[in-house]
Amino acid sequence: MPDHGTAGRLQAPEIPEWISAMLAPGTIRYAVRLGSLRMHVMELGEGRPVLMLHGNPTWSFLYRKVASALTGEPLRLIMPDLIGLGFSDKPRDLGQHTLLAHSRWLGQLIDALGLDRLVFVGQDWGGPIGLHALSTRAERVAGTVILNTVLGPPRPGFRPTLFHRSSRLPVVSDALFRIGGFPQNVLALAQGDRRSVAGRVARAYRYPLRRLRDRAAPLAMARMVPDSLDHPSVAVLQQCRDFVTAFDRPAAIVWGERDPILGRLRRRAERFLPHARVTSTQAGHFLQEEVPDEIAAAICSVAEQAENSQRAGRSR
Numbered sequence: 025m026p027d028h029g030t031a032g033r034l035q036a037p038e039i040p041e042w043i044s045a046m047l048a049p050g051t052i053r054y055a056v057r058l059g060s061l062r063m064h065v066m067e068l069g070e071g072r073p074v075l076m077l078h079g080n081p082t083w084s085f086l087y088r089k090v091a092s093a094l095t096g097e098p099l100r101l102i103m104p105d106l107i108g109l110g111f112s113d114k115p116r117d118l119g120q121h122t123l124l125a126h127s128r129w130l131g132q133l134i135d136a137l138g139l140d141r142l143v144f145v146g147q148d149w150g151g152p153i154g155l156h157a158l159s160t161r162a163e164r165v166a167g168t169v170i171l172n173t174v175l176g177p178p179r180p181g182f183r184p185t186l187f188h189r190s191s192r193l194p195v196v197s198d199a200l201f202r203i204g205g206f207p208q209n210v211l212a213l214a215q216g217d218r219r220s221v222a223g224r225v226a227r228a229y230r231y232p233l234r235r236l237r238d239r240a241a242p243l244a245m246a247r248m249v250p251d252s253l254d255h256p257s258v259a260v261l262q263q264c265r266d267f268v269t270a271f272d273r274p275a276a277i278v279w280g281e282r283d284p285i286l287g288r289l290r291r292r293a294e295r296f297l298p299h300a301r302v303t304s305t306q307a308g309h310f311l312q313e314e315v316p317d318e319i320a321a322a323i324c325s326v327a328e329q330a331e332n333s334q335r336a337g338r339s340r
Contacts, residue, residue, distance in 0.1 A: 032056065032136060036064060037111045043228050048091040055112075058132040063104055064111035065133070066091075071098035072166070072327050073139045077130070078103075079148020079173070081208040081242040082310065083110025085228050086147075089316035090323070097324060099143075104133055106153065108241025110232050121244030123149075123257045127156040140164045141334065143327050145319075147171035147312065148286075149245055152264045159267035166330035167274035168297075169322045172286045172309055175296045176265030177250065177258045184251050185285060191246035201243035208233050208242060215308035216282035225313070268296045274329035275300035276322035278315065280307030301325065 036053035048068055055062040066084045068091050078086045084103035091101050105112040107129050108121055115121070130153055134142075143166055146154040151173025158165050187207070191197050200206045208230050212218040221229065233239050250257050277300045279290040286309065294302055303322060307314035 034062060039111060040231070042224060043085070043231065046085075046224065046228065047088050048095060050095070051088075051091065056133055056136050058107075058129050058136070061107055061113040061115070061129065063107060063113070063129065063133055065105070065137075066103040068101045068103075069094065069097065069099050071100050072330070073100045073102055073137075073142040074145060074323060074327065075134070075139060075142050075154065076101060076103045076145040077147070077150030077154045078106065078109075079150045080245040081109060081233065082148075082211075082229055083112075083232055085110070086310060086312045087145075090312055090319050093316050093320035094323065097327075099323070099327060102137065102139070104130070105232075106130075106150070106241070108244070114238045114241060116237060116240045118240055118244040118247070121241055121248065123152060123156070123248050123260045126153045127260065130154060131157040131161065134158070134161060134164070141166045141330070143167045143169065143323060143330060145169040145171065145323060147173055148309070149173075149248070151175065152261055155264040155267055156260050159263055162267065165271075165273065166334070167326035168271065168276075169319070169326055170275070170277045170293055170297065170300065171319065172280050172283050172289075172311055173293075174261065174286065174289065175268045175293055177253070177261040180253065182250075184249060187285065188246055188249045188251070191243055191249075192251060197243060201246070202236055202239045205230065205233065205239070206242070207246075211310060214284055215310060215314065216280060216306050217308070217314055220308075220313040221310060265296065271297065272299070274326045274333070276303070276326050277301070278303045278305065278311065278319050278322050280305055280309060280311035280314065282306055283309040283311070285309050 034055040051068045076087045083105040087103045212221040305315045
């Protein structure tokens with residue numbers, strides 16, 4: 025394991041060999057204790073930290089192709105599993121899963137790993153969770169790459185998607201998310217190419233949530249999506265918007281236009297980050313599976329711009 029201050033790191037939970045075989049060669053795994061909870065982290069490489077965050081209901085496995093594409097670059101890729109997902113601990117109380125709580129957990133991880141001058145990459149809930157955690161650590165952020173996520177609160181008069189409305193239906197939502205294994209059992213439906221999440225890949229996404237008792241987070245995180253402007257997530261999303269709109273460091277957006285959940289929000293992301301270089305693709309929601317090379321190229325570009333800015337600052 026690279027020596028990045030390994031004190032306090034715990035042994036990673038075991039994963040099946042057939043999953044390990046799909047990870048980028050050289051990937052290491054460990055856990056970090058955050059209070060009473062443990063967060064699972066995958067890491068690869070040396071250099072500038074790149075914090076890559078997934079959303080609901082996936083885990084850091086989502087970034088394995090991007091990590092492979094970045095092998096050999098002077099980058100330290102850090103890929104945590106959000107609490108409740110992947111191989112991190114899984115609180116069963118739905119009330120523990122709030123946007124603010126997830127931001128605080130991630131902030132504790134950033135502090136524990138001592139991450140500085142980092143490039144942040146966020147998709148789905150990983151976007152606002154990461155951005156909010158970094159909004160109180162702005163001096164540590166050198167650049168950002170945004171992937172199919174939301175960067176601020178919904179507009180007045182918005183209507184939640186059918187997916188998110190279903191998460192609030194009494195009895196039905198528990199049957200759908202807990203017993204039916206939704207949405208992890210149907211990830212391919214959100215893809216531009218449904219073959220991108222099939223076979224062993226689809227099985228690897230389902231595996232950490234194979235037990236009914238571990239399925240609180242997918243339902244709770246669906247309910248984290250605002251259904252009104254009074255929803256508790258709205259104030260946190262407003263803080264994300266304020267951070268992003270003031271962000272003047274290197275930025276890029278890579279977007280999957282065939283995403284049935286967030287595909288239509290690309291132009292709004294562009295308005296929040298007008299200086300970001302935009303790469304539009306025909307990928308779906310989990311675009312890391314379909315366009316990893318485009319994402320890797322955006323990360324390299326932002327990291328290079330950040331390095332140039334840092335050098336220019338030192339030469340003044």
